[in-house]
Amino acid sequence: MKLSEIVEIVDGTVICGAENLDNEVYLGFSSDLMSDVLTLLADDILLITGLSNNQAIRTAEMSDILQILFVRNKKPNKTMIDLATEHGITLITTPYSMFKTSGLLFSKGLEPVY
């Protein structure tokens, strides 16, 4: 699924990294627990999270995750946006809950990691 389709499905707003919207993403993983994200071996993941802090961006950077979708309109701050931009990570926000976001994307074909 293209990142641009994901944005459309969740009524998302792109915060940074709009140049990557043509990227294909195959897997989704929803978690606020970064320790859990760090155990994933797969690449090309969309990280869906309600955790809006530097560690969400750092965890994505270390795990080679290139896109983060923040639920419930969580707004990343400037430090987070700068960090994401530096590492080519696209940040998106959606007004939907993690449950609804995950359900919508799953039903449209985004695959789960497990």
Place this chain on the structure above:
Amino acid sequence: MYLTFDVKMGDFSNAGKVSSEIKGILKQLNINPKDIKRIIVALYEAEVNVVAHSYGGKIECLIDSDRVIANIADTGPGIADIDLAMKEGYSTATEEVREMGFGAGMGLANIKKNSDEMNIESELGKSTNIKLIFYLD
């Protein structure tokens, strides 16, 4: 190549900075992405541990063509029971650490999973030292 970095206690906003710098260097050295990922995930977990649990420490890396040796040393409370600390789910993390998305008791187990050799030494009330070896593909 030998690298050394200081890690400050409680500096949550910068946790990951050292691992990020090391990742950049490993990329420049053209180490294969799969090895970079496991090395960096292990180092990041260790770096977060130093920030979260110690009074400050140091991360040293020795990078050779066939292996990377990392040493993470801190001064701090130490680990009372290393076997217990290695168990998934066991954690002594503060609320602040949990709010960062960590502190679920998965870090040390994940470091072990991502490294080829891991050795922890700890003196209660003084220090903890973790030595990691990664053999490169």
